Amino acid sequence: MMSCQQNFAHHLPTLRFPVSTTVVFIRRHQPPISASSLHHSQETSDKILRTHNAKSTSLLFLIDKASPKGENQNGYEYDEISKLLELSMARKRTPQFPGSIYVQSPADVDVNSSLPAIFNGENDDYDFEVIMRAVEIRREVTLEIFKEAMRKGKFGITYSTNLASKLFPEFIDYVMIQAASIKQLPEFANSSFNVRAKACLESSNVVPLIRWLKHNGLSYPQIGKLICSSRGNIESIRSTAEWLKSIHVNGRFIGVALLRAGKNILERNTEELDEIVWYLEKNGVRREWMGYVVSRCPELLSFSMEELKNRTNFYFDMGMNEKDFGTMVFDFPKVLGFYSFEEMNQKVAYLKEFGLGNEDVGRLLAFRPQLMGCSIEERWKPLVKYLYYLGISRDGMRRILTVKPMVFCFDLESNIVQKVQFFRDIGVQQKGIASMLVKFPSLLTYSLYKKIRPVVIFLLTKAGVSQTDIGKVIGLGPELLGCSISKKLEPNVKYFLSLGIDLKTLGEMIADFPMLLRYNIDILRPKYRYLRRTMVRPLNDLIEFPRFFSxxxxxxxxxxxxxxxxxxxxxxxxxxxxxxxxxxxxxxxxxxxxxxxxxxxxxxxxxxxxxxxxxxxxxxxxxxxxxxx
Structure with a gap:
């Protein structure tokens, strides 16, 4: 006990305790310490409450346990504890940012003279955790500085917080690193981290850029992702966006174009981008179409000129001219820049298996370039197998492909199978379905619930067709399913009823000649007038032979x-x-x-x-x- 008191008295002049500290209170007011009370104080030293200067008192008990030249039970050297205690009790300290790894004493000239870590090499994991904690604290400080800059830029708290979450940690780390690096500059040598971080944000003009992008219709996730992908080159975003506006890319597509074009788009100068536009314009893509094309396929802007020329020649080698190529790219811009050469060659080869030549495929793609976006394994092969099951030959499939190639772009289960099943349900035979699809492929492009079913219901309820004849009517005249009820079918039915034909008889006439309802009334009227007035034929002759109107x-x-x-x-x-x-x-x-x-x-x-x-x-x-x- 006497040794402990002597050690404490020995360090008292050096520690320079404040008068109000707990240590002075203990020194002046405690009675002489007995052996039992010392033992009791040692047992309760680890249970000291966190009151004023409790940290200093805890360190005091650590010193109390240490020997003058040895090592205490916690593994701390006596000299290290003394230095730490001296720094913790200093009246004046060098200001440090939260999470500093080393503590700088008042006597230090620069950071190089700071005290080393008090832990030895056996605690590397602990040192790494301390370093990472310091980095996280600086990230949080930088994040708050960014939010403050956003609030000064008249942005709302919610918007600033949401955008900051998208910029964390890529852009926040960039600002943090820049703030650390400019400390080497003379004007920032004595500046705090907060001042340097604010200076970096102001020099980057990121807040005005965010306002400009927001004004052009970009959402905060797009803005955040775009700023992170710029790798600190904030000004390249504005220059590239201005160039996109110059080729008539709409504001709401600017962000999509910048994000989907690839990271190298922000590294390309306007001369390279102008060369791409000039080449497309030279090959049939009109200048006024360019904004639409780039908006739908911004990947074009990431191509080198050599790759762009190879992709263009791929279609010109199939017999396309500049006009066909330009309209094809306008109809489906992805046909030029979205798919790999391997995919494009595989799809062209598969289309040729239907008996089409190289130029035939070229004309087909020029007319329906969406075919290039269909998968062979997931879309085309199941459809071909199903059409073969219905009894359609390869020649019939070729007719469907050339007349209505959009059929090969539809989903089989949700579109074609449902329609075929509906035709079976109303009485169309299997051979009739195959004939219908080959004769009138557009039938498969109509909506089942908005077009096909309403026409069938109209024929059954308003045109007098019986349920036994409806399958025959649809099988003989599938074109009826493409007619408008209000503009074509209903006026024709009213016209025939006005001639004195009853509804049941009209249904039988339609079953005999379904195309009767497809003619314009202006064509039907003079023929009927000639039949009745000049030829002096009875109405029954027309009922017996409704094909007269054809x-x-x-x-x-x-x-x-x-x-x-x-x-x-x-x-x-x-x-x-x-x-x-x-x-x-x-x-x-x-x-x-x-x-x-x-x-x-x-x-x-x-x-x-x-x-x-x-x-x-x-x-x-x-x-x-x-x-x-």
């Missing part, structure tokens, strides 16, 4: 009617119109001979004036008869 009034109906009148013979509409001119004249001659024989009384067996051989019907009749079978 023939030309000037080129077939009127000329053949005049021939019948001149020869004083009469045919049913079917035999009058549904044959070739040669067969029609042969029928007329045969009818004239029979009439002459009847008038002369040579034969009492009068043959019917209607020919029994109807094998000479025209191509239209053969087509619909085949589909009906």
């Amino acid at each position: 023939y030309s009034l000037e080129e077939r109906i009127i000329p053949r009617h005049k021939i019948l009148v001149e020869n004083r013979v009469n045919f049913k509409l079917r035999y009058m119109l549904s044959c070739t001119d040669e067969n029609f004249h042969q029928r007329v001659e045969a009818a004239v001979q029979r009439r002459q024989m009847f008038e002369s009384g040579i034969s009492n067996n009068i043959e019917s004036d209607s020919p029994t051989d109807d094998s000479s019907e025209d191509e239209t009749e053969d087509e619909f008869s085949t589909l009906a079978d």
Whole structure:
């Protein structure tokens, strides 16, 4: 106990304790310490409450446990503890930022003379944790400095906090490193870290840039990601964005273009970017289209001129001209800059397997470049397999591909399968479905619930088609599914009902000739007027042969009617119109001979004036008869 008191008294002049410290209180007011009380104080030394100067008192107990030249039970050298205690009790200290690793005493000239860590080499892990904690504290300080600069720039607290979260830690670390590096400059040699960090933020003009980007429609996640990708070159963002505006990229697409174009876009000068635009314009992409093209495929701006030329020649080698190439790039900009050469070659080779030549594929891609965005394994092969299952040959698939290539861009399960199942449900046979798809591929591009089903319901409820005939109607005339109900189907139905045809009879006429509802009323009206007034035919003739409206009034109906009148013979509409001119004249001659024989009384067996051989019907009749079978 006496040794402890002597050690304490020995260090008292050096420590220079304040008068109000707990140590002075203990020194002046405690009674003489006995052995038992010393033992009790040693047991309770680790339980001292955190009161004023408690840290200094705790260090005092550590000293109390140490020997003058030895090492205490916690592994601290006596001299190290003395120095630490001296620094902790100093009245005046050099200002340090929060989280400083080394403490600088008043006697130190510079940081190089700071005291070393009080832990030996066995505590490297602890030293690393201390260093990382110091870095984290400086990050937090830099983050608060950035938020303060944003608030001074008239940004709201919420926006500043959200943006700061996107800039952490990339841009915050950049500011922190810059603030540390400029300490070597004479003007910042004696400045605190906070002053240097504020100076770095002001010199970077990041706050005005954020306001400018926000004004141009960029969201704070886009702004944050863009600033982080600039690697500290903040001014390159503004210059590149100004260039994008010069080629008419809309404000809300500027951020998307800058982010998707790649990190090297901020490293390229405007001369390189102008060269890319000039080359595209030279090959058919109009200047007024350039903003739209770059907005949808900013990857073009990251290409070298050599790669851009190779991609352009890939399409010109398939027979495209500048006009086709320009419209193709405008319709689907990704066709030029989004896919790799390997993907592009694989898709062209697969399209050629349908029997298409190199130039045919070129025309197909010029018309529907979205094909280049479809996956062979996930989109095309399952579709081809399904069409083959329906009974469509390779030639039929080639027709679907060339007439409506968009079919090969649709999802099989959610689009095509549902429509085919619907056709089966309404009574269309398997062969009829295959014929429908090959004859009218556009059918697969219509919406099932917005287009196909409403037309079928209209035919069943408003046009008189029975449920037994609806499958036949759709199978023979799938084009009806593409007609507008309000502008085409409903006016036609009202017109036929106005002629005196009842709804059930109209449904039977539609089942016989579904295309009846597709003609314009302006074409139907003069034909009906000629039939009733000039030809003086009854309405039943029209009901029996609704295909009458499919023939030309000037080129077939009127000329053949005049021939019948001149020869004083009469045919049913079917035999009058549904044959070739040669067969029609042969029928007329045969009818004239029979009439002459009847008038002369040579034969009492009068043959019917209607020919029994109807094998000479025209191509239209053969087509619909085949589909009906």
